[in-house]
Amino acid sequence: MNKDTYKVIGLMSGSSLDGLDVAYCEFTHTEAGWKYAITAAETVEYSDYWEDQLKNAHTLSGEELSILNVEYGLLLGQEVWRFMSRHSVVPDFISSHGHTVFHKPAHKMSLQIGSGQHLAVECGLTTVTDFRNKDLALGGQGAPLVPIGDKLLFDKFEFCLNLGGIANISSDDENGHRIAFDICPANFALNHVARQLGKSYDENGDIAATGKLNTDLMGKLDALDYYALPYPKSIANEWIRTTVLPLIDSIDCPAEDKLHTLCVHMGKQVGKAIGDNPLNKVLITGGGAFNRFLIMQIAINTQSGIIVADPLTVNFKEALVFAFLGVLRMRNETNCLATVTGADKDSSCGVVYMP
Numbered sequence: 001m002n003k004d005t006y007k008v009i010g011l012m013s014g015s016s017l018d019g020l021d022v023a024y025c026e027f028t029h030t031e032a033g034w035k036y037a038i039t040a041a042e043t044v045e046y047s048d049y050w051e052d053q054l055k056n057a058h059t060l061s062g063e064e065l066s067i068l069n070v071e072y073g074l075l076l077g078q079e080v081w082r083f084m085s086r087h088s089v090v091p092d093f094i095s096s097h098g099h100t101v102f103h104k105p106a107h108k109m110s111l112q113i114g115s116g117q118h119l120a121v122e123c124g125l126t127t128v129t130d131f132r133n134k135d136l137a138l139g140g141q142g143a144p145l146v147p148i149g150d151k152l153l154f155d156k157f158e159f160c161l162n163l164g165g166i167a168n169i170s171s172d173d174e175n176g177h178r179i180a181f182d183i184c185p186a187n188f189a190l191n192h193v194a195r196q197l198g199k200s201y202d203e204n205g206d207i208a209a210t211g212k213l214n215t216d217l218m219g220k221l222d223a224l225d226y227y228a229l230p231y232p233k234s235i236a237n238e239w240i241r242t243t244v245l246p247l248i249d250s251i252d253c254p255a256e257d258k259l260h261t262l263c264v265h266m267g268k269q270v271g272k273a274i275g276d277n278p279l280n281k282v283l284i285t286g287g288g289a290f291n292r293f294l295i296m297q298i299a300i301n302t303q304s305g306i307i308v309a310d311p312l313t314v315n316f317k318e319a320l321v322f323a324f325l326g327v328l329r330m331r332n333e334t335n336c337l338a339t340v341t342g343a344d345k346d347s348s349c350g351v352v353y354m355p
Contacts, residue, residue, distance in 0.1 A: 010323025015165030073115030077122025095326025140343025149321030163288025205293030211260030271301025
């Protein structure tokens with residue numbers, strides 16, 4: 001499917017479980033490079049049932065998880081159909097990240113549920129999904145995947161920082177090769193603490209701003225083994241769940257102080273990743289971009305220019321990029337970079353399912 005213009009619905013479900021991002025995107029290939037537009041987008045909030053199912057998917061038996069994979073694929077197909085009806089759009093195909101249950105690069109394995117075949121049949125459209133496992137088979141981390149989109153769609157910025165469930169960053173090295181890595185836990189950890197206050201998240205970082213720094217928690221967070229690992233590296237949800245969250249819970253202090261300390265910690269780690277070149281521009285997206293206290297902590301730790309993207313891009317950049325990964329896969333072009341993941345070679349990842 002090599003042509004100049006593509007209309008694609010991108011689907012993204014992140015570790016923060018704030019809903020399913022659905023974005024209808026148009027991509028045009030020109031002599032100057034790729035151009036994009038998000039012409040319709042929305043976040044479909046998960047019901048209590050689905051939030052519980054996805055949150056606890058890692059505890060299921062093999063049979064139960066296989067059934068959930070099918071059921072979630074059907075749900076995605078139904079949501080695509082409803083989205084198409086609401087917005088009167090018909091894409092060329094669907095490109096779905098799925099929802100990550102396990103990510104274990106050491107075992108060359110990553111599982112995103114949301115059966116591509118069931119999704120395709122349910123909505124009646126060709127579907128591209130399973131973007132990680134080919135890179136893992138080639139010896140890579142299977143993550144991050146967004147940097148190819150950063151490089152080809154957001155090339156005016158030296159750094160692209162995404163503050164989702166996990167904070168990750170990408171940039172070009174001195175040779176023009178794209179590099180990227182997960183920096184630290186972000187909304188996954190913040191939302192965990194916010195829920196202890198009866199909130200799904202800390203709106204604008206207002207609660208964190210009222211807290212105080214807990215030096216015990218700060219020291220333990222800064223001492224996490226992950227920060228000493230060499231690049232390339234990526235953070236698994238399971239590691240946050242089994243290592244970081246218990247560490248946070250072990251500290252006896254108010255939730256406000258935990259949120260404050262987490263934001264200070266994240267600002268410090270992000271600042272290290274960005275550096276201090278005042279000529280560099282950093283584009284920030286992801287739900288954490290709305291956390292004013294977190295953004296302030298990042299700005300304190302770097303002299304580079306901090307630019308928070310427009311709300312549409314903040315909310316739907318990952319869905320946009322996964323739509324774009326699908327375009328590159330349908331063109332059989334590279335959409336996963338070895339310089340980013342550590343794989344043996346660049347590859348065109350994703351499995352295509354026909355309805």
